[in-house]
Amino acid sequence: TVLIVDFGSQVTQLIARRVREAGVYSEIVPFQQAEEGFRRIAPKAMILSGGPASAADEGSPRAPDAIFAAGIPVLGICYGQQVMCAQLGGGVEGGHHREFGRAFLDIAAQSPLFEGVWPKGTRHQVWMSHGDRVTALPDGFEVIGTSSGAPCAAIADEERRFYAVQFHPEVVHTPDGAKLISNFVHRIAGLAGDWTMAAYRDQAIAAIREKVGDGHVICGLSGGVDSSVAAVLLHEAIGDRLTCILVDHGLMRKNEATEVLELFREHYNIPLVHADVADLFIDALEGEADPEVKRKTIGKLFIDVFEAEAKKLAVDGKTAEFLAQGTLYPDVIESVSFAGGPSVTIKSHHNVGGLPERMNMQLVEPLRELFKDEVRELGRELGLPERFIGRHPFPGPGLAIRCPGGVTRDKLEILREADAIYLDEIRKAGLYDAIWQAFAVLLPVQTVGVMGDGRTYEFVCALRAVTSVDGMTADFYPYDMDFLGRTATRIINEVRGINRVVYDVTSKPPGTIEWE
Numbered sequence: 001t002v003l004i005v006d007f008g009s010q011v012t013q014l015i016a017r018r019v020r021e022a023g024v025y026s027e028i029v030p031f032q033q034a035e036e037g038f039r040r041i042a043p044k045a046m047i048l049s050g051g052p053a054s055a056a057d058e059g060s061p062r063a064p065d066a067i068f069a070a071g072i073p074v075l076g077i078c079y080g081q082q083v084m085c086a087q088l089g090g091g092v093e094g095g096h097h098r099e100f101g102r103a104f105l106d107i108a109a110q111s112p113l114f115e116g117v118w119p120k121g122t123r124h125q126v127w128m129s130h131g132d133r134v135t136a137l138p139d140g141f142e143v144i145g146t147s148s149g150a151p152c153a154a155i156a157d158e159e160r161r162f163y164a165v166q167f168h169p170e171v172v173h174t175p176d177g178a179k180l181i182s183n184f185v186h187r188i189a190g191l192a193g194d195w196t197m198a199a200y201r202d203q204a205i206a207a208i209r210e211k212v213g214d215g216h217v218i219c220g221l222s223g224g225v226d227s228s229v230a231a232v233l234l235h236e237a238i239g240d241r242l243t244c245i246l247v248d249h250g251l252m253r254k255n256e257a258t259e260v261l262e263l264f265r266e267h268y269n270i271p272l273v274h275a276d277v278a279d280l281f282i283d284a285l286e287g288e289a290d291p292e293v294k295r296k297t298i299g300k301l302f303i304d305v306f307e308a309e310a311k312k313l314a315v316d317g318k319t320a321e322f323l324a325q326g327t328l329y330p331d332v333i334e335s336v337s338f339a340g341g342p343s344v345t346i347k348s349h350h351n352v353g354g355l356p357e358r359m360n361m362q363l364v365e366p367l368r369e370l371f372k373d374e375v376r377e378l379g380r381e382l383g384l385p386e387r388f389i390g391r392h393p394f395p396g397p398g399l400a401i402r403c404p405g406g407v408t409r410d411k412l413e414i415l416r417e418a419d420a421i422y423l424d425e426i427r428k429a430g431l432y433d434a435i436w437q438a439f440a441v442l443l444p445v446q447t448v449g450v451m452g453d454g455r456t457y458e459f460v461c462a463l464r465a466v467t468s469v470d471g472m473t474a475d476f477y478p479y480d481m482d483f484l485g486r487t488a489t490r491i492i493n494e495v496r497g498i499n500r501v502v503y504d505v506t507s508k509p510p511g512t513i514e515w516e
């Protein structure tokens, strides 16, 4: 087992996942429980995650000293690197040199951590997100890699098998990062493994059966890959004790609800209820501008609808006891400080932090540990048609979080039309599968334009498209200008209410994929 100490990084689960990809079992413990976890698990190797604190500050979180005396390999990442240095006698300095996003690492020495990928003297892309840096090495350490903002970007004490890096090897924007983690668990810690998605599927089915017993489950189905995979997995686990509900909240894309219903009914024989509740949602949101209030309002209404539908479906006065959702790990980590853990809430994803505190059903979330691409892999394992698997993600709160400022019916209509044209152009250009997610955002800003010799004063539409593997980090998609020009012209000509189109070129971090 590899034990991962979580200092509250947004991407700690990605470390677990990279270890999983290397076929090795791992567990994550919040730093407050690291000492206890270390004793209970007796790990063969440790990884210290990043986190929002500053190791230079007094009283900031530390790793248990015992792990450095146990003779096992330790890998520190970002904050984990600084903690390691601070605890082993090195120096850390608070942030003058903030580095966010892409950076380049120069390899200063040969190391088993870099074996097979990064020879001495070469330069490689890495992903940074930090404000502090290491300024003095603890005894026994040498610099094995440098970047312009971090002279000690990668350091090692080969003898004690301690490694520490300032960048994030766990994110895909460090293209060789997975190999580094695999080197750490295989070459350095000497671990081998046999974790597979088929094993995961069997485990997940057994866990659902155990949790649900002979109860009934209602599953929210949006047509996205997560809820579809959750539904099919549940169906395998509990058969006809599952009913799916499509909550048509008036915040879906153009024609989306109809398409999803048809697609699902064509392929599966799972009872599927269409709840047409657009007025309920839009009346509640009308004029609301605060993103968190929007998300929470939507989360609460979802539950109201599920509970009302569960009542309608009750057999002999007995309603469904369980509500299943396709919640993924990124939804969890960005919404809550998991298990009382140390991370900061970024936004309340409707199916996690947006849920009301009191609800009458228990949650079943079989995908809670997984990332989107792992869910796609699980979907293939379950035999889902590619049409489900290849769909772009679409958030539960839908178009409401793509209408910054107040949501109104008119704005939703404008946005829906612009979004449909944008996606149509993407499909026509053959780009749909190359893009992780694309959508339009209607800004609450009007600007002056001139059309047909007349003055216009209308809204701005922002287009967003990103590439990503798991939604945790992302890069904007590099369209060619012809594509952007063509799409902007069509939107302005065909959609009343928009007279200007802009393209969002922000990566994640520092942006998020959605605007709210």
Ligand code: XMP
Pocket: 330, 331, 334, 347, 348, 349, 350, 351, 393, 394, 395, 396, 397, 437, 471, 472, 508, 511, 512, 513, 514, 515, 516
């Ligand atoms: P952000 O905006 O946090 O989004 O970078 C990461 C991914 O999650 C999707 N997303 C959501 N999905 N419920 C969902 O089911 C939500 O409340 C929610 N908010 C964001 C987002 O579309 C992107 O794919």
